[in-house]
Amino acid sequence: MKAVEVAPGVHWIGALDPGMRDFDIILKTANGTTYNAYCVRGSSGVAVIDTVKESHAGEFFRRLEQVAGYDEITTIVLNHLEPDHTGALPELMRRAPNARLFISFKAQTMLKGLLKSEALAYTPVDTGDSVSLGDRTLRFLHTPFLHWPDTQCTWLEEDRILFSGDVFGCHFCDARLFNDRVGDFRFSFEYYYRHIMRPFREHVLAALDLIEPLAPALIAPAHGPVLRDAPSAYPRRYRQLASPQLANEAERDKTLLIFYISAYGNTARMAEAVRDGAESVDGVRVSLFDLQGGEVTPFVDLVEEADGLAFGSPTINGDAVKPIWDLLSSLAVIKVGDKLGASFGSYGWSGEAVAMIEDRLRGLKLRVPVSGIKVKLIPTDAELALCRDYGRELALHLTGRAARKVISMEELLSAAPATNPAITAKAVPTATP
Numbered sequence: 001m002k003a004v005e006v007a008p009g010v011h012w013i014g015a016l017d018p019g020m021r022d023f024d025i026i027l028k029t030a031n032g033t034t035y036n037a038y039c040v041r042g043s044s045g046v047a048v049i050d051t052v053k054e055s056h057a058g059e060f061f062r063r064l065e066q067v068a069g070y071d072e073i074t075t076i077v078l079n080h081l082e083p084d085h086t087g088a089l090p091e092l093m094r095r096a097p098n099a100r101l102f103i104s105f106k107a108q109t110m111l112k113g114l115l116k117s118e119a120l121a122y123t124p125v126d127t128g129d130s131v132s133l134g135d136r137t138l139r140f141l142h143t144p145f146l147h148w149p150d151t152q153c154t155w156l157e158e159d160r161i162l163f164s165g166d167v168f169g170c171h172f173c174d175a176r177l178f179n180d181r182v183g184d185f186r187f188s189f190e191y192y193y194r195h196i197m198r199p200f201r202e203h204v205l206a207a208l209d210l211i212e213p214l215a216p217a218l219i220a221p222a223h224g225p226v227l228r229d230a231p232s233a234y235p236r237r238y239r240q241l242a243s244p245q246l247a248n249e250a251e252r253d254k255t256l257l258i259f260y261i262s263a264y265g266n267t268a269r270m271a272e273a274v275r276d277g278a279e280s281v282d283g284v285r286v287s288l289f290d291l292q293g294g295e296v297t298p299f300v301d302l303v304e305e306a307d308g309l310a311f312g313s314p315t316i317n318g319d320a321v322k323p324i325w326d327l328l329s330s331l332a333v334i335k336v337g338d339k340l341g342a343s344f345g346s347y348g349w350s351g352e353a354v355a356m357i358e359d360r361l362r363g364l365k366l367r368v369p370v371s372g373i374k375v376k377l378i379p380t381d382a383e384l385a386l387c388r389d390y391g392r393e394l395a396l397h398l399t400g401r402a403a404r405k406v407i408s409m410e411e412l413l414s415a416a417p418a419t420n421p422a423i424t425a426k427a428v429p430t431a432t433p
C-alpha cells in the first residue's frame with residue numbers, strides 16, 4: 001500500500017487489481033490490471049493525475065495521503081473519463097476543496113453523463129494549454145480517440161514525463177511496477193493495442209506526431225508498467241502497429257476481397273461470377289476466399305488493408321451462416337468505415353441473408369453503393385451474368401468510375417421488384433471520370 005516514487009516529487013498512487021480477468025467485457029486479462037494514478041508536487045501546488053476504479057478508491061486514497069495533504073491539492077487532471085479512471089473522482093473532489101479539475105474540451109459532455117452533476121466545476125483544455133505548479137508545468141496534448149473521443153495526455157515539462165492515459169498502457173498487474181523490473185509484458189502491450197487502439201490508427205499516428213518529438217524520459221500510462229527503461233521504444237512500436245501491415249505487390253490497384261460459404265455450390269458459383277465481373281475492370285485486384293476453409297481471425301489484417309469487401313452467404317433458417325457473422329464480428333477491432341461493402345447469395349425459399357448482411361455492413365459504416373443480389377437455388381446462366389454485372393459494378397465504384405444512378409419513378413412505383421434494382425436502374429455517365 002506504499003506510494004511509489006517514479007521521479008523526485010512524482011509518485012504513483014494507483015491501485016492493483018490482480019484478480020481482474022475480463023475488462024470492458026471484450027478484453028481478457030491473464031494476470032489482472034493496474035489503475036495508475038500519479039501525484040506531482042510543485043513549489044506552489046500539488047496535482048493528482050487520474051484516479052482509479054471506484055472499487056479500488058480506498059487503496060488510492062491511502063497512497064495519496066502518504067505524499068500529499070488534501071488541502072495542498074490545487075490541480076486534478078483527468079486524461080480520460082472511462083470509469084476505471086474516474087471512479088474515485090467525486091470523493092477526491094469532496095476531500096480536496098481547493099482543487100481545480102482539468103479535462104479535455106471533448107470530455108465535457110461525458111463528464112456530465114458520467115457523474116450526473118451539472119454543478120461540478122471544471123476547466124476544459126486543449127493542446128498547448130498548461131497549468132503551473134510553481135516550479136513545474138503540466139501541458140496538455142489533445143489525443144482524441146485513443147481510445148475515446150475525450151482522451152488527452154499530460155506532459156510534465158521540466159521532468160519530460162508523459163502521463164499518457166490509456167495510451168501505451170496494458171492490462172498487466174505486477175507490484176514491481178517499472179518496465180525494467182516486472183515480468184515480460186510484451187504480449188499484454190500488443191494485445192491491448194490490437195483490441196483498444198487499433199480501430200483508431202489514423203488518430204494514433206496523429207497523436208504520435210505530437211508525442212514523439214517530445215522524447216519523453218519516462219512514460220506513465222494509466223494501466224500496466226511505468227515505462228522508464230527505453231521509453232521511446234513504446235511510441236516507436238505504436239507507429240509500427242498503426243502503419244499498414246501488409247505489402248500489396250500491385251500498390252496502385254484497389255483491392256476487393258470476396259468471402260463466401262456455400263452449402264451446395266450455388267453461392268460459390270455466384271462468388272466466382274462476381275469475381276470474374278470485378279476482375280474485368282482495370283485497377284482492381286480481386287481475391288476469393290471460401291470461409292469453410294478455415295478460421296476467420298487470420299483475415300482481419302487483410303480486411304484492414306482492403307478497399308472493398310463482398311460477402312456471399314446462403315440463407316439457412318432465415319439467417320446468414322455463422323462463419324459470415326464470425327468474420328463480421330471480428331472486424332470490430334479495425335477501422336472499416338472507409339470501405340465498400342456488398343452481399344450476395346443463393347437461397348431456397350426466403351432469402352433474408354443478403355439484406356441482413358447489408359444491414360450489418362451499413363451498421364459498421366461501410367458504403368453499400370449497389371443493392372445485393374440473391375438467386376433462388378441454382379443460378380441460371382442469365383443470373384450468373386447478372387452476378388458478373390454486379391461484380392463489375394462494384395469494381396467501378398471502387399475505382400471511382402461508376403455511372404451515376406438515376407432513380408426511375410416507374411420502377412419505384414412498379415409492383416414487381418427487380419432482382420437487382422441497382423443494376424437494372426437507368427444510368428447516366430458521371431460528370432467526372
Ligand code: FEO
Pocket residue numbers: 080082083084085147166222223
Ligand atoms: Fe482505462 Fe479507457 O479506460
